[in-house]
Amino acid sequence: MIYEKAPAKINLTLDVLHKRPDGFHEVEMIMTTVDLADRIWLRLTSERSITIKASHRFVPNDRKNLAYQAADLLRKRYRVNEGVEITLDKNIPIAAGLAGGSSDAAATLRGLNRLWKLGLSLDELAVLGAEIGSDVSFCVYGGTAIANGRGEKITHLSPPPNCWVILAKPSIGVSTGNIYGQLDLSTVSHPKTAQMIEALKEGDYNKMCSSLGNVLEPVTMGLHDEVVVLKEQMERFGADAVLMSGSGPTVFGLVRQESRVPKIVNALKGFCQDVHAVRMLGERVLVD
Ligand SMILES: C[C@@](CO)(OP(=O)(O)O)[C@H](O)COP(=O)(O)OP(=O)(O)OC[C@H]1O[C@@H](n2ccc(N)nc2=O)[C@H](O)[C@@H]1O
Ligand SMILES: Nc1ncnc2c1ncn2[C@@H]1O[C@H](COP(=O)(O)OP(=O)(O)O)[C@@H](O)[C@H]1O
Missing domain, CATH: 3.30.230.10 (Ribosomal Protein S5; domain 2)
Incomplete structure (x- = not known):
């Protein structure tokens, strides 16, 4: 086994x-x-x-x-x-x-x-x-x-600086194909990819937070108000930076200070069932 x-x-x-x-x-x-x-x-x-x-x-x-x-x-x-x-x-x-x-x-x-x-x-x-x-x-x-x-x-790439990641998934499902299909490339605001690579290389947490970006986020948010609300709440409860992952609908918040994590998790649990506080793994699978 x-x-x-x-x-x-x-x-x-x-x-x-x-x-x-x-x-x-x-x-x-x-x-x-x-x-x-x-x-x-x-x-x-x-x-x-x-x-x-x-x-x-x-x-x-x-x-x-x-x-x-x-x-x-x-x-x-x-x-x-x-x-x-x-x-x-x-x-x-x-x-x-x-x-x-x-x-x-x-x-x-x-x-x-x-x-x-x-x-x-x-x-x-x-x-x-x-x-x-x-x-x-x-x-x-x-x-x-x-x-x-x-x-x-x-x-x-270099692993991210150490922090907590709070994941919250609203109880809706999205189809990845549908989200890509509805993306209008003439209106997208591109994320700061080069700046994110620098942030990882330098281990600069604040720079990582200010370099987050996802062109699919406005598409999924346009279809599902739950994602907009969740992102706003996570920001309001004190996450340092918040973004939707992939085609969604999970929203994640980055938090540096460990003592703030339980407060944010408990506040989110008030209206979202699927909430997890986890660490970044950062490193690759060790093999061969
Ligand atoms: C959006 C992302 C970001 O990491 O992840 P998830 O939201 O699924 O986690 C990925 O691009 C998802 O990758 P994955 O879920 O493996 O997609 P696939 O099964 O290969 O493709 C599902 C459908 O998404 C669309 N698709 C996927 C990848 C891509 N680069 N362009 C696309 O247009 C296609 O319509 C495809 O039929
Ligand atoms: N091992 C698996 N775990 C979860 N979902 C799976 C698996 N294999 C196939 N699926 C199908 O893939 C779809 C997308 O699932 P998942 O990989 O969890 O989503 P995402 O790509 O958004 O992270 C699900 O609706 C499910 O029907």
Whole structure:
């Protein structure tokens, strides 16, 4: 039995440069992993099947599950004859902009590489991950990186300065495809990506806070007032800086001073059920 941790990511920046002929958007985004994670167990089975056991009622337990797709891809590509039972203990909110499914797929790739003794490097797993979804390559490594292309071209960056991250997810779901589809590139205000890279390099917390930006935030906010209200409340309760992650609807607040965290969490819990206070992980997965 092999165990893998599948952490969530947040977007410190998310910029869209243009729409591509293949329908995807060319992005430039800085992501970092946080200490809110799904837990995954992989067990060899004698039958050649892939079985998913998921603890959450909104998570599919068939081939629609991204962890299933990761196992199926590896099995076919490397002609593996063994089967696997994948048990997912979900802690990351679903369809939240936190890459939960992508991280499960990435952890499955890392774990099966060990269980099936395939001897692949993280770089090779990241290339395979891109076939499953745009965020899977980043999740293979974790840590902090800038992603280009449709999200699969990864350049590693310095970890963020230490702070708390408060995540709050309103009880609505958004479709990533729909949010990208409604983006009007003629009106976007681009985030300060270069300044964010400097902030990470210098370990400058205040500069990191003032460099946060996400071009998808106004799109999701235009569709869901809950996200606008949540961002305003988090700012009012005292987070140092607040941004929506990915295509949303999760909003995160950065807080440097530990003593302020419980107050902000309790205030948010008054009107939002899904609130987590976590640390940035910052560092990459240690392998190979
Ligand atoms: C917005 C981001 C930011 O990290 O994350 P989430 O909000 O999902 O966490 C990602 O770009 C989401 O990546 P991911 O969720 O893996 O997307 P995919 O499954 O590859 O694509 C879902 C749909 O989103 C759109 N899409 C995705 C990526 C991209 N660069 N351009 C796009 O236009 C396409 O319509 C695609 O059909
Ligand atoms: N392992 C998984 N965990 C969560 N959702 C999954 C998984 N596999 C497939 N899905 C599907 O992917 C959709 C998006 O889920 P998720 O990855 O949590 O969102 P996001 O990309 O916004 O972070 C869900 O609606 C769910 O049906």
